Amino acid sequence: MNLVKHSLGALCLSSAVLAGCADLQPGAESNSQALALPQSDDAVRVRFAHGAPFAPALDVYVGTAETPLFAGVAFGTATPYAALASGLQLVFRAAGAPVSAAPIATTDVVAQPGEQITTVAGGLVGSSAQSNRFRVQAYIEGFEAAERGQARVRFVQDSHGLSAAGFDLNADGSIEAAGVAAFTASDPAGVVVARARRSVQLGVVIDTPARQLTSFTLPASLLTQDGGIFLALVGVPTFVPRDPRGLALLAIGTDSAIVIRQNPSVYVLPAIPDSTGVDVFAVGRGLQVGRFAENVGFGVLAPVLQVAPTETGYRLIVRQASTDAANTTLGAALAVESTGPLEAGERYLAVASGFSDRSCGAGRDAVRVTIVRDDFDRTITGNGRLRAIAAAADAPAVDIGQFAPGDDTELIGIAGLDNLPYLASSAPEGAELTPDPLNPGVRVTGTTDTQGFLFRALSATDRAFGVVAGAFAPVTGDIQSRFIIVNTPASGVWTAQTLTPQF
Numbered sequence: 001m002n003l004v005k006h007s008l009g010a011l012c013l014s015s016a017v018l019a020g021c022a023d024l025q026p027g028a029e030s031n032s033q034a035l036a037l038p039q040s041d042d043a044v045r046v047r048f049a050h051g052a053p054f055a056p057a058l059d060v061y062v063g064t065a066e067t068p069l070f071a072g073v074a075f076g077t078a079t080p081y082a083a084l085a086s087g088l089q090l091v092f093r094a095a096g097a098p099v100s101a102a103p104i105a106t107t108d109v110v111a112q113p114g115e116q117i118t119t120v121a122g123g124l125v126g127s128s129a130q131s132n133r134f135r136v137q138a139y140i141e142g143f144e145a146a147e148r149g150q151a152r153v154r155f156v157q158d159s160h161g162l163s164a165a166g167f168d169l170n171a172d173g174s175i176e177a178a179g180v181a182a183f184t185a186s187d188p189a190g191v192v193v194a195r196a197r198r199s200v201q202l203g204v205v206i207d208t209p210a211r212q213l214t215s216f217t218l219p220a221s222l223l224t225q226d227g228g229i230f231l232a233l234v235g236v237p238t239f240v241p242r243d244p245r246g247l248a249l250l251a252i253g254t255d256s257a258i259v260i261r262q263n264p265s266v267y268v269l270p271a272i273p274d275s276t277g278v279d280v281f282a283v284g285r286g287l288q289v290g291r292f293a294e295n296v297g298f299g300v301l302a303p304v305l306q307v308a309p310t311e312t313g314y315r316l317i318v319r320q321a322s323t324d325a326a327n328t329t330l331g332a333a334l335a336v337e338s339t340g341p342l343e344a345g346e347r348y349l350a351v352a353s354g355f356s357d358r359s360c361g362a363g364r365d366a367v368r369v370t371i372v373r374d375d376f377d378r379t380i381t382g383n384g385r386l387r388a389i390a391a392a393a394d395a396p397a398v399d400i401g402q403f404a405p406g407d408d409t410e411l412i413g414i415a416g417l418d419n420l421p422y423l424a425s426s427a428p429e430g431a432e433l434t435p436d437p438l439n440p441g442v443r444v445t446g447t448t449d450t451q452g453f454l455f456r457a458l459s460a461t462d463r464a465f466g467v468v469a470g471a472f473a474p475v476t477g478d479i480q481s482r483f484i485i486v487n488t489p490a491s492g493v494w495t496a497q498t499l500t501p502q503f
Contacts, residue, residue, distance in 0.1 A: 044084060046117045105121070151223040165205065203215045227254040274471070373428070438455040
């Protein structure tokens with residue numbers, strides 16, 4: 001599971017000074033300084049959580065103090081509590097900046113004596129727009145006491161990329177906190193969640209009527225902590241989930257802060273030339289999915305499957321589509337393959353290829369499922385990127401190239417996309433292509449046997465799989481050679497377009 005966990009050390013206090021402790025989490029050092037402490041019955045306890053991935057590490061000062069209370073607090077970490085007087089101001093500067101530097105933000109500490117406050121950073125440094133400017137919000141902790149076997153969680157919508165979001169514990173459609181606006185939080189009392197030995201799913205929903213945007217897996221260890229737990233939605237959905245700036249969950253407990261990446265997603269692409277449609281099932285420990293795609297045709301992406309991370313993998317079962325209207329009869333099993341490990345924050349393409357009927361001649365391999373992770377280089381350079389997958393079972397090794405616009409042009413090879421045997425894929429970062437029409441071509445390696453296709457130029461943000469599919473030596477009923485473009489936008493659903501040979 002893709003977690004970044006930081007323990008929160010206790011803040012050591014004396015009767016006259018605020019002193020540092022040796023066991024603070026990385027990125028949130030405490031420094032000794034001469035600050036007069038209030039009497040215990042007048043003090044409020046304050047901590048800071050950094051939930052702004054676009055912001056630098058921060059030094060936290062109290063008022064006009066010349067030494068930071070906490071130094072170098074990095075994104076995804078939280079400080080321990082400090083006892084301060086109500087009415088003081090927290091001042092935030094970039095880590096290492098001189099005390100004379102203008103603050104990035106300030107937050108007033110206003111609370112009743114004895115209360116606890118968690119402050120959370122979010123937004124964009126330098127922006128003046130109300131919708132996304134950098135800020136540090138203060139949330140008074142009002143968690144109701146949890147009963148035995150239960151924990152209480154409070155949701156914070158700290159993503160400037162979403163105007164509002166709802167939160168669905170157990171991802172079962174019963175939304176516990178609906179329409180939480182950006183830079184606000186759900187009810188201070190918190191929401192009850194049962195503690196269990198297994199992890200808990202959390203769905204994030206948007207729009208009206210509500211639709212699930214993504215989901216997260218809350219580790220069981222998180223929910224065993226005493227006290228309330230803040231679950232802050234951070235980052236933005238316009239970056240791929242694995243990107244540090246992508247939408248994520250910052251879980252702030254009493255003794256740890258954890259960055260939780262989105263659950264992994266799997267897109268299944270059927271590329272079986274002699275099958276009109278398939279049903280796809282997913283089974284595995286803790287998985288309650290079963291059949292998630294019905295009668296999916298050649299070159300059509302199945303609905304995205306988002307599941308909890310797994311170190312051992314789930315089984316994907318590909319069957320011929322059910323032949324009865326009620327889908328009560330299972331079609332013949334074509335393939336059973338393990339996904340292998342699926343990591344939080346990652347996205348995968350599963351290509352089902354081969355032949356459902358192997359009796360029509362030699363070279364018609366059985367159906368296989370190839371799992372390829374989205375590891376595209378997302379650096380914007382002005383050029384798109386293409387990664388090739390060889391999924392034509394009856395073809396020898398192939399080269400993928402481009403045809404320049406016009407008649408009688410020759411295939412121009414693409415570096416790294418040559419001599420690919422069946423089930424192989426090219427380098428994970430993708431080959432960088434200039435913004436000319438893609439017009440892909442497929443050639444059997446070492447021959448002049450070439451097929452050409454027409455396709456637009458890839459944009460600077462396009463990251464696409466190019467899947468060589470179909471039957472190279474077709475029999476009656478087979479889908480002949482095709483080139484399938486699977487575009488993988490950083491946000492939103494993937495799309496597939498099947499190209500037929502044009503020359």
